[in-house]
Each structure stands twice: as C-alpha cells, then as structure tokens.
Amino acid sequence: MNKILEVTDLSVEFKKDKKPFFAVKNVSFSVEEGETIGLAGESGCGKSTLSRAILGIQKKGVTGKINHFSKRPMMVFQDPEGSLNPAKTIGFILEEPLKIKGGMTKEQRKAKVLEMLKLVDLSEDLLDRLPSTLSGGQCQRVCIAAALMQEPKLLIADEPVSALDVTVQSQILKLFEKIKKELKLSVIFISHDLRVIYSLCDRVMIMKDGEIVEQGDKETLYFHPQHEYTKQLMEAAKTKYVKKD
Numbered sequence: 501m502n503k504i505l506e507v508t509d510l511s512v513e514f515k516k517d518k519k520p521f522f523a524v525k526n527v528s529f530s531v532e533e534g535e536t537i538g539l540a541g542e543s544g545c546g547k548s549t550l551s552r553a554i555l556g557i558q559k560k561g562v563t564g565k566i567n568h569f570s571k572r573p574m575m576v577f578q579d580p581e582g583s584l585n586p587a588k589t590i591g592f593i594l595e596e597p598l599k600i601k602g603g604m605t606k607e608q609r610k611a612k613v614l615e616m617l618k619l620v621d622l623s624e625d626l627l628d629r630l631p632s633t634l635s636g637g638q639c640q641r642v643c644i645a646a647a648l649m650q651e652p653k654l655l656i657a658d659e660p661v662s663a664l665d666v667t668v669q670s671q672i673l674k675l676f677e678k679i680k681k682e683l684k685l686s687v688i689f690i691s692h693d694l695r696v697i698y699s700l701c702d703r704v705m706i707m708k709d710g711e712i713v714e715q716g717d718k719e720t721l722y723f724h725p726q727h728e729y730t731k732q733l734m735e736a737a738k739t740k741y742v743k744k745d
C-alpha cells in the first residue's frame with residue numbers, strides 16, 4: 501500500500517499563563533491510501549491543533565516531521581455554515597477553486613460543479629442560493645463538495661457531524677462512506693463520538709493531553725483496549741445510554 505501521510509514526532513507548543521504548554525506531544529502515525537483513520541479524545545486534547553499542524557495552517561510552535569505524499573490535502577470543519585462565505589452563492593463557492601486552479605473553460609467548470617453536486621446528493625436548484633438559506637446538512641454537503649473540487653487524496657474532517665442532529669449525522673456519514681469508496685480517498689476523521697468513529701473508520705487513534713496513547717485497528721482497539729484511558733472511554737461510551745432505574 502502507498503503512504504499518503506507520515507507524521508513523525510510532531511509536537512505543537514503554545515504558551516499557557518506564560519508557561520510553555522504542549523497541545524500536541526510527540527505524535528507519530530501514518531495514513532495509507534484509501535484508509536480512514538479515526539482520531540478520538542476529549543475536548544481540548546489537541547485534535548484540532550494536530551490537524552491544523554498537518555495542513556500547515558498552524559505553523560508556530562510546530563516541531564517534528566510531516567511528510568505529505570499527495571497534493572492538496574483538504575479539511576472539512578465542524579461548523580458548516582460558518583465555513584462558507586455568506587455573501588456568495590453555492591454555485592460561486594463551488595466554482596471558485598476551479599477558477600483559481602485555472603486551465604478549464606467555463607463549460608468545463610460548470611460540468612465539474614454539477615458532477616460534484618451529484619456526488620454529494622444536492623440538487624442543482626441550490627446553485628443560486630446563499631449558504632444562510634441551506635440546512636446544516638446541506639451546508640456540510642457543500643463544504644465536502646468544495647473540498648473535493650481540488651481532487652485531494654487526503655481529507656481531514658474535524659468533527660464534521662457534531663453540529664448536526666442525529667438523522668442528518670447518519671446521512672452525512674453515509675456520504676463519507678460513499679466518497680471514500682468512489683474516490684479512494686484517505687480520511688482522518690475526528691470525533692469525540694466513539695460510535696461514529698467505529699461506523700466509519702478502519703483504524704483508530706486515541707488522544708489524551710496532546711499524546712496518542714493508543715492506536716490500532718478498530719476491532720482490536722474497541723474490543724481489546726490496552727491503555728487504561730482507552731478502556732475508560734470504551735466503558736463510558738457503552739454506558740452512555742443504559743437506563744438507570
């Protein structure tokens with residue numbers, strides 16, 4: 501298998517109360533072509549900081565090695581509407597990356613936008629509308645389509661379904677299943693919801709206080725966790741909806 505990403509000994513240092521503080525500590529992992537890797541851990545453990553460092557959005561305080569073996573890795577965020585320019589129509593938003601890339605005629609760009617809309621199951625009627633007139637789920641489909649416009653091989657999805665209600669969540673998760681299969685995409689899928697991660701991912705990493713405490717294939721990690729923290733998370737996930745009399 502081909503590697504898409506290799507991260508070695510990555511740390512990100514911030515200052516907290518004027519003291520150095522590591523939001524990410526000595527993280528190493530790699531992602532293979534077509535693989536979906538889940539990143540789970542409680543709020544503030546460093547998931548978003550790690551993904552921003554991988555994409556080069558966070559540069560300050562970053563040490564270690566990040567090797568990308570693909571061009572244009574893209575990111576999808578938690579707040580779909582907030583990630584879209586409120587003043588531009590969906591058609592404009594989807595076409596823009598193609599204009600920037602260049603080398604396509606207007607007709608070719610239009611065809612590509614329609615192809616992408618179809619892939620994310622959105623209707624053409626949305627092209628003339630503004631983000632504020634779309635539902636959260638529709639906005640997230642637009643964000644996914646916009647990211648895919650650049651034909652990335654690696655997509656980092658940072659809590660892409662957390663802001664959506666449960667039915668819409670499962671529709672968007674189905675969409676992730678579909679695009680990762682059809683496009684042979686590698687995905688780093690970030691969520692604090694272990695059930696969501698289980699449904700989508702091949703491998704899983706558990707993060708705590710900036711460190712990856714355990715990583716492995718999903719079945720092993722879920723059913724034979726080694727690290728005390730992973731065990732706690734799995735127990736908590738199991739008991740979440742058990743009725744107490």
Ligand SMILES: Nc1ncnc2c1ncn2[C@@H]1O[C@H](COP(=O)(O)OP(=O)(O)OP(=O)(O)O)[C@@H](O)[C@H]1O
Pocket residue numbers: 514515523541542543544545546547548549550692
């Ligand atoms: N630019 C920054 N400057 C200083 N500290 C930061 C900065 N960005 C993040 N942090 C801190 O780094 C830690 C990790 O934050 P991060 O946003 O990566 O967590 P997270 O795992 O994504 O949390 P959540 O699940 O809530 O999204 C937190 O303590 C946060 O306050």
Ligand SMILES: [Mg+2]
Pocket residue numbers: 547548549658
């Ligand atoms: Mg985050």
